[in-house]
Amino acid sequence: MSTKDLILSTAKDMISEVGFHKMTTANLAKRADISEGTIYRHFESKEDILQHILDTFDEKYQALVENCRTRMDKGTLSLEDLLGSHFAFLDANAADIKIVLGTYSIQDVTRRSMARFIERMRALFEDHLEHGQQQGTLLEVPLRPTGLILANMFFGIMRIKLYWPEIDDFSTEAVEFCRRSLMSPGAGK
Amino acid sequence: MSTKDLILSTAKDMISEVGFHKMTTANLAKRADISEGTIYRHFESKEDILQHILDTFDEKYQALVENCRTRMDKGTLSLEDLLGSHFAFLDANAADIKIVLGTYSIQDVTRRSMARFIERMRALFEDHLEHGQQQGTLLEVPLRPTGLILANMFFGIMRIKLYWPEIDDFSTEAVEFCRRSLMSPGAGK
Amino acid sequence: MSTKDLILSTAKDMISEVGFHKMTTANLAKRADISEGTIYRHFESKEDILQHILDTFDEKYQALVENCRTRMDKGTLSLEDLLGSHFAFLDANAADIKIVLGTYSIQDVTRRSMARFIERMRALFEDHLEHGQQQGTLLEVPLRPTGLILANMFFGIMRIKLYWPEIDDFSTEAVEFCRRSLMSPGAGK
Amino acid sequence: MSTKDLILSTAKDMISEVGFHKMTTANLAKRADISEGTIYRHFESKEDILQHILDTFDEKYQALVENCRTRMDKGTLSLEDLLGSHFAFLDANAADIKIVLGTYSIQDVTRRSMARFIERMRALFEDHLEHGQQQGTLLEVPLRPTGLILANMFFGIMRIKLYWPEIDDFSTEAVEFCRRSLMSPGAGK
């Protein structure tokens, strides 16, 4: 792994574990087993590291979105598949997501990044709803706000999973909750 | 206003605006127009200020919960009323809520406080659902996770309202979304 | 007890227990159950309190010296009596002495006070030695330095008693040590 | 000189001159012509500096003790030599000793360090007395308390030399005082 990637991955672990403020350049260097000066050879500032992490995360989510869209266009993506992909993404990128959720209130960089994240998820869910409506399996609900509602639900589940793991997982019931609200009476489960 | 309250209210504004870390004792003193030393006549530490804010917030929310419970017992609290009370509470306590949402990931004090907050809201929603089921207006959904789902939905709405005010308000649609999922087919709207 | 005396005696206890720096005006006021402002009604400064304590101590020691001198002039004061009076003084004024021993290196006031203390003790011991020589019970030793040696010995014993109480008391042996060095071979014990 | 040693030696001078409390990190940095932050690259805290000084001093005194013991075993160490070595040590390490004598009452670290110092000196003097007794040149005095008496005498002399240099040196007479108390009548001077 290149030094730059080493710094990035170490920083990602540390920020998600202790928060952005409590990761100092000193303990980052120590944990990555490099010198403090080296950090500044690869990044302009401490915040720049966060920026890179967020950018990479953004790309990873975009890739997921594109993948979902492709499958959606082929008509092979059920709601279960869509949510399943997202839960898998959550598990695979827990550190990034903790960083996003833990710093958006204190770093403008992250607030913008999270706004993009929400917006992408909303648009994806919205498109999925539209497909469903065209196929008659979904009720005629207003698309944009409903997409946002689903994204919002998903964010909440992530947050609770990550920060209060002691709370029983309720994602299955959440999916059921949404299905009841969205499915046409006639549509089989 | 007493000096203690002045500090508390100034700190509340500042923390909700710039975050706990970026509110320093120096700029807090400056904005409250007192000396730094004065802060420490009234609070043991900077974190103690946060603690007081959270405690006060906790009491305010408890009061709301009790009020809702009283009306629920009288049978005069519809789901709309319940959610309406919460939205009003959100508007009246925006700063406190921003503090809770913005510091739980970095301050243990707040993580505990937020856990209590979630738990109280979940329990209240759950009780409301139970009432509805007994009256036959609500479907037979699993109470505990559904209470959590509603609380979670509500938290998400708060967060978006507070941090991304540029996003269109979707709370009305969210209420509708929940109604569709929960109301018995027979129950009139 | 007057407020002034209350402050003085509380301060004496505290300084001897925790040291001059760690006694703050705040905790002094608290322990004496008065307000901080009241201290400044009776004393010009924190150091002024120390000054008063030292002055009082100085007077108490002068009284002891005068008492010893009176008995010496009557010829009724043996070396045992002299040292016994001093050990009794040490026990009765442990707090004052701890203050003197604990602050002379950091407070000029005390260094001067302790210089007087040493000088008075030296002069008294010297006079006692002179009496003994005139009576032929003591060897012809140089008076001034020997007085200082005895005073020095005494201070050391005080210090160890006060700060390292776990060390076995060796004052009896110290007296014996001095007797062997000072008594004429002919003089009975 | 390394920066660490520069800090150490500057701190040693300052503490011995003005005391531990009055040496602040700010004036230490200024006098050593470094920045305050630099202090903390080399020491964990202000007290850690004191700790290092005391440890180094402890080692130096241990070296002296070992040297004395070696000569004692060869039978070439008279009481004069022993005391002479100590007076030389005192002159060479005046600053360290002032620090020990000036902070034991306020810093636990130093009280322990001084306890070790006393104990080592006592043990050394005791061994010397035992040698003398075996050779018949010293009286049969109780070893342990007498060792303590000699150590105590020596500490007092150090203290007076260091803090009240205006008082005439009485170390020669002190040695004489001890000889009279300890030498067998038959032993030549």
Added chain:
DNA sequence: TATGAATGAGGCTTCATTCAT
């Protein structure tokens, strides 16, 4: 006399960043 809130200088410590090697 007494109070106790307020002050503000100054203490110790941290940390992102720089720079000579």
Added chain:
DNA sequence: AATGAATGAAGCCTCATTCAT
């Protein structure tokens, strides 16, 4: 590229002292 010592601004907190009541 990498190092790591050095920086200095800034953070939190303490405390002797003052002053309006």
